[in-house]
Amino acid sequence: MNLHAVRAIYLFELHRTWRTLFQSIASPVISTSLYLVVFGAAIGPRLAEVGGVPYGAYIVPGLILLAVLTESVSNASFGIYLPRFTGTIYEVLSAPVSVAEVLLGYVGAAATKSLMLGLVILATARLFVPFSIAHPVEMLGFLMLISVSFCLLGFLLGIWADGFERLQVVPMLVLTPLTFLGGTFYSLDMLPPVWRTVSLFNPIAYLVDGFRWTFYGVAVIDVRVSLAITLALLAACLTAIVVIFRTGHRLRA
Amino acid sequence: MDSPPPILSITGLTKTYASGQTALAGVDLSIRRGEIFALLGPNGAGKTTLIGAVCGLVRPSAGRIVADGHDVERDFRAARSRIGLVPQELATDMFETVWATVNFSRGLFGRRADSGHVERVLRELSLWEKKDAVISSLSGGMKRRVLIAKALAHEPTILFLDEPTAGVDVELRRDMWAMVRRLRGQGVTIILTTHYIEEAEEMADRIGIINRGRLVLVEEKEALMARFGRTRLSINLKAPLVALPPGWGDVELSADGTTLSVVQAGAGAGEPDIAALFRRVAAAGLEIAGVTTTRSSLEDIFVELVGTPAEDLP
Structure with missing residues (x-):
């Protein structure tokens, strides 16, 4: 194991985060805070409780995931796309490193940042709406799994993309709608049966529901199913990345 | 007379790109330990593909490459840790400092941090005064020096210089030639590709001429000049x-x-x-x-x- 390389890539990537701190941490925190001000503090008290949870608190887990998913994908994709774009990727490709080491470095750094972002938003949310966390260990576990999975997805996107446009399209046009429609602002039980069934094809619905369970102990879907879907997502991304490196697709000529 | 084993041995190296274009058509080449070898050829002759295959940037279609006793595919860690590459393009991390990027390279190639070695490399390349400068603020010639420093950060025994002096002014070119000679003095084997024939004439011990993916000729520079001159x-x-x-x-x-x-x-x-x-x-x-x-x-x-x-x- 080339631990020096893992460390070098990891620190390099975290340093990039530090350099772009405002864009990568402050802006998602601000936008999430705006949601909380409007839906949590202003409108929330006038809305009915959902599954016994006040509305303002109900939307907190979904909002955290909205920011974490979007940032994980865009940060991890940028992390690997940028060296491809500037040509500095030659160095990683010619270095004595395995796929596992490259992933540990790049995805590890991106996931660290997502986790930090999730926790910062969690703490910020507490300033706007009161809530408590029923299963804190499971909450952290879910957040970590989800961060890693979506950083892997972002890494894949960064390898697949052949322009900056694609890097932005996926988080904006795929992830954000799926998260909104995945029950961030409502319970799937509130939907007409047809749309409820349609929602179950949205993998993010399981993540939001499972993550919310760790906060309030209420879930529409069995939390074990949500966990299984999260793990399946992680496995699928990992497999795809290993195949890409094996075949050299888009990386090696 | 037994000749010592080559530091780099390439046999039957072939590369056909997905487009069907054959960049290398069965190249056999042995590089001697400690020599300066110049690979000459027109654009598209296969020089960069050849280097890419040795360094792991290009997957060969066929053939075998052994670097310092290690197969570059089966034993890629050992092989690659001995190779340094200075690419043709000025690809650098624009927002990093010189010091950070050179130390990054050393770590990436599996070496323990050693600020003494990195300092020596930077001083030899006249980059020490610029160590805290952000790379985007450097001139083209300085950026090329940074790429060389990155390639030398992990103390390679084989150094590839792909068109090292393309677009570089005369003074820097002379500096670079001097540096290449110093490196050879330290026991580093150097393989360079160049468009500038005077560069090969000035620097190289041996010269290989590649055209359309084939090595047309490999000879001692002096012998080549005597034979064809x-x-x-x-x-x-x-x-x-x-x-x-x-x-x-x-x-x-x-x-x-x-x-x-x-x-x-x-x-x-x-x-x-x-x-x-x-x-x-x-x-x-x-x-x-x-x-x-x-x-x-x-x-x-x-x-x-x-x-x-x-x-x-x-």
């Missing part, structure tokens, strides 16, 4: 000659009748028989206006072998 003696006459005197078959007369020349094969191996030509010119009562000798350059040899003048290369 020519020395030409030209005498300018004060008054033009209408025709050559009888028995002067070995002498050329220019169309305007003012220049006589003789050519001898083997540049550096001996001068044409200058005295004999002078005696004949004096005996014929011709008055001499000037004398020049020219030796063919590697460039002429290159043109002869590849069939394309270097300046016509794309």
Whole structure:
């Protein structure tokens, strides 16, 4: 194991985060805070409780995931796309490193940042709406799994993309709608049966529901199913990345 | 006489790209430990593909590469940790400092942090004063030095320089040549590709000429110059000659009748028989206006072998 390389890539990537701190941490925190001000503090008290949870608190887990998913994908994709774009990727490709080491470095750094972002938003949310966390260990576990999975997805996107446009399209046009429609602002039980069934094809619905369970102990879907879907997502991304490196697709000529 | 094992051995290396274009068509090449080897060839000849295959940027279609005793595919960690690559393109992390990026390279190649070594490398490349500068603020020549520093950060024994002096001013080119010689003095084997034939002529111990994915020739520079080189003696006459005197078959007369020349094969191996030509010119009562000798350059040899003048290369 080339631990020096893992460390070098990891620190390099975290340093990039530090350099772009405002864009990568402050802006998602601000936008999430705006949601909380409007839906949590202003409108929330006038809305009915959902599954016994006040509305303002109900939307907190979904909002955290909205920011974490979007940032994980865009940060991890940028992390690997940028060296491809500037040509500095030659160095990683010619270095004595395995796929596992490259992933540990790049995805590890991106996931660290997502986790930090999730926790910062969690703490910020507490300033706007009161809530408590029923299963804190499971909450952290879910957040970590989800961060890693979506950083892997972002890494894949960064390898697949052949322009900056694609890097932005996926988080904006795929992830954000799926998260909104995945029950961030409502319970799937509130939907007409047809749309409820349609929602179950949205993998993010399981993540939001499972993550919310760790906060309030209420879930529409069995939390074990949500966990299984999260793990399946992680496995699928990992497999795809290993195949890409094996075949050299888009990386090696 | 037993020759020591080569530091880099390439056998049957073939690369056909997905587009169907064959970049390398069965290349066999052995690089000797400690030499400076220049790979010459027109654009698209396969130079960069060859380097890419050794360094892990290109997946060979067939063939085997052994670097310092390690197969570059099966034993890629050991092989790659011995190789340094300075790419042709100026690809750098624009927002990092020189110090951070060179230390990153050392770690990436599996070496423990060693600020002493990194400092030595930066000083040798006259980059020490710029160590805290952000790379985007450096000139093109300085960026190229940074790339060299990155390639040397992990103390490689084989260094590839892909067009190291392309777009570099004369002074920096001289500096770079001096640095390459110093590195060889430290035991580093250097393989460089270049468009500048004078560079190969100035630097290399051996020269390989590649064209259309095949190695046309690999030879000691001196031997190459001796084998293919020519020395030409030209005498300018004060008054033009209408025709050559009888028995002067070995002498050329220019169309305007003012220049006589003789050519001898083997540049550096001996001068044409200058005295004999002078005696004949004096005996014929011709008055001499000037004398020049020219030796063919590697460039002429290159043109002869590849069939394309270097300046016509794309």
